[in-house]
Amino acid sequence: MDLKDLKAVNTDELKNLLQEKRLALHGLKQKSKSRTLKQVHLPKTTRRTVARILTILKDRQPV
Numbered sequence: 001m002d003l004k005d006l007k008a009v010n011t012d013e014l015k016n017l018l019q020e021k022r023l024a025l026h027g028l029k030q031k032s033k034s035r036t037l038k039q040v041h042l043p044k045t046t047r048r049t050v051a052r053i054l055t056i057l058k059d060r061q062p063v
Contacts, residue, residue, distance in 0.1 A: 001049060001052075003052060006052055006053060006056055007056060011057065011060055014053055014056060014057055015057070017053060018050065018053045018054070018057070021046055021049055021050050021053065022050060024046055025043060025046045025047060025050060028042050028043045028046060029043060
């Protein structure tokens with residue numbers, strides 16, 4: 001997802017998306033370790049998406 005798309009999503013949906021992406025990342029890491037992952041770029045892009053979501057959530061928190 002693009003940064004603009006993520007910023008348009010509300011906080012509750014972002015938290016759900018974060019859980020989904022973390023589970024997906026875990027599965028991708030397992031596949032990578034067992035050498036069954038054909039698209040080797042997916043863990044990197046998923047990790048970056050998780051970081052983007054965390055950054056948006058942190059920015060939305062009141063100080």
